[in-house]
Amino acid sequence: MSDLxxxxxxxxxxxxxxxxxxxxQLEPGKAGKIGALALRLEENPQTKKTVIxxxxxxxxxFTQKALYMEESCPSMAYIYIMTPSGGILQGDRNRIDLTxxxxxxxxxxxxxxxxxxxxxxxxxxxxxxxxxxENCYLExxxxxxxxxxxxxxxxxxxxxxxxxxxFVYSEMLTPGRVASxxxxxxxxxxxxxxxxxxxxxxRFIDTYVLEPKKVGLHEIGLLGEYxxxxxxxxxxxxxxxxxxxxxxxxxxxxxxxxxxGVTLLPNDSGTMARILGKTAExxxxxxxxxxxxxxxxxIDAPFSGIRKY
Numbered sequence: 571m572s573d574l575x576x577x578x579x580x581x582x583x584x585x586x587x588x589x590x591x592x593x594x595q596l597e598p599g600k601a602g603k604i605g606a607l608a609l610r611l612e613e614n615p616q617t618k619k620t621v622i623x624x625x626x627x628x629x630x631x632f633t634q635k636a637l638y639m640e641e642s643c644p645s646m647a648y649i650y651i652m653t654p655s656g657g658i659l660q661g662d663r664n665r666i667d668l669t670x671x672x673x674x675x676x677x678x679x680x681x682x683x684x685x686x687x688x689x690x691x692x693x694x695x696x697x698x699x700x701x702x703x704e705n706c707y708l709e710x711x712x713x714x715x716x717x718x719x720x721x722x723x724x725x726x727x728x729x730x731x732x733x734x735x736x737f738v739y740s741e742m743l744t745p746g747r748v749a750s751x752x753x754x755x756x757x758x759x760x761x762x763x764x765x766x767x768x769x770x771x772x773r774f775i776d777t778y779v780l781e782p783k784k785v786g787l788h789e790i791g792l793l794g795e796y797x798x799x800x801x802x803x804x805x806x807x808x809x810x811x812x813x814x815x816x817x818x819x820x821x822x823x824x825x826x827x828x829x830x831g832v833t834l835l836p837n838d839s840g841t842m843a844r845i846l847g848k849t850a851e852x853x854x855x856x857x858x859x860x861x862x863x864x865x866x867x868x869i870d871a872p873f874s875g876i877r878k879y
Contacts, residue, residue, distance in 0.1 A: 577604045577663040579697055579726050585779060586724045586760055591691040603659075605631035608667040611647060611674045620647040620674045630655040631664060639677075643871035646675040651712070657685030658723065664696040670706035670735070675869065680712040683744075686721040686756070693722035693758075700727065702735040704768075707869055709861060714742035714798070714850045717756035724758075729765040729805070731773070733839075736806040736868050739763065740857045743780070743799040744850050753797070754782035765805055765840075773805060773839040793846060796829065800845035800853035804864050805835070814841050817863045825859075827852050832860075 610624035622636050636647035651666070658664065670676060686694065702708050717723060731737045741761060745753040759780045765773040780787060780799075787793045804814065811834055818832045818841070832843040843860055847853040862873040 574604065574663065577606065577665045577697070579695055579724065582695075583724065583760055583779075585758060585781070586693055586695075586722065589689075589691075589693045589722050589757070603661050603663065605629065605653070605662065605664040606666075607631040607633060607651060608669075609633070609649065610669045610671070611636075611649075611676050612670070612672040613645065613674055619645050620676055622647070622649075630662075631666065640871065640874065642874075643675065643869070646677055646707075646871070649676060649678045650681050651678065652681045657687050658694045658696070659687050660689035660694060660722075661692045662694040664694075665699070666697070667699045667701075668708065668710070669701040669703075670708055671703040673705050674703075675707045677709045677711070679710075683713045684715045686715065686717040686723045686759075688718045688720050689722055689757075690720070693724060695723070696725045698725065698727040700729040700731070700737060700739075702729070702731045702737050704732045704734050706732070707736045709738045709865070711738070711740050711857065711861060712742075714744050714854070715759070716744050717746050717759055719746065719752045719755035721756045722758050723756075724760045725762070727763040729763070730768065730770075731765055731805045732768040734807055736864075737765070737803070737840075738805075738861055738864055739803045740861070741799075741801045742850055742853055742857070745782075745797045748797075754787055757781065757783060763801075763803060765803075767839075773837070774803075774835045774842070776801075776803070776842065794829075796846035796848055798847045798850050798853045800830075800843075800847065800857055802843040802845070802857050802860050803835075803840065804842075804860075805840035806864070806868050808838060810867055811835075811838055811841050814864060814867055817867070818843060818860050821859050821863060822856070825852070825856050828856055830856055
């Protein structure tokens with residue numbers, strides 16, 4: 571599939587399209603400027619392990635075979651999304667499609683932080699389409715986003731989650747390359763997460779836009795004294811969510827260097843937590859603890875963290 575429209579969000583917000591330009595170093599759609607990863611995962615009826623049954627990739631996105639990292643949850647497949655480019659460049663258009671069927675249990679992460687490189691023209695986008703079938707379970711927990719000076723990035727996550735399935739998704743946004751004196755020197759980060767049920771009924775939509783050159787993010791009511799933003803969304807079966815809110819709120823009291831809160835999504839369809847911290851490690855620790863609570867409640871398995879070498 572080489573049609574640029576396949577890799578480009580159907581709607582580009584005006585805050586992002588304002589950076590469109592006719593002259594680019596390398597136009598969107600050229601070799602290496604469109605990346606794709608499409609995976610279908612299902613439970614193997616003989617081994618009871620979740621396996622990749624269909625796979626397509628286009629560099630700069632790819633993955634290797636499924637790994638099985640948890641002795642306490644041997645059926646769960648661990649998938650690492652990789653890129654040889656080291657990050658996202660101007661004009662890049664990436665698309666990731668994850669489809670789970672037949673009681674699949676999957677944990678997806680990235681090989682490392684997502685670096686959004688400096689941009690002189692245009693912008694970069696990423697589409698993440700998630701389709702979670704009946705009684706399936708997906709954790710999508712990528713590492714932090716590091717936006718370089720003058721970068722522009724738009725991401726939309728479209729999740730179709732069966733009401734008997736579970737989708738756990740997190741984001742971490744850092745201020746940039748602090749050591750290079752590039753804190754909050756990016757142009758824009760525009761992030762949208764949208765979820766529906768199996769019939770297309772809207773479950774929630776969450777959008778936030780950070781433009782530090784236009785709006786001071788350290789104002790009261792925004793980031794204040796903090797630098798890193800974390801978001802954790804959990805869509806799961808009815809009856810779990812109030813318990814999850816209670817347990818996650820309780821665990822938050824043990825993290826003294828962050829500000830965080832968790833709320834119930836519309837129609838009791840899930841939970842959402844927002845975390846503010848001074849470092850990515852502080853925010854990551856909160857996210858991992860919350861993921862551990864969710865996994866234990868939903869599939870009765872512990873979460874030992876993400877192993878990367």
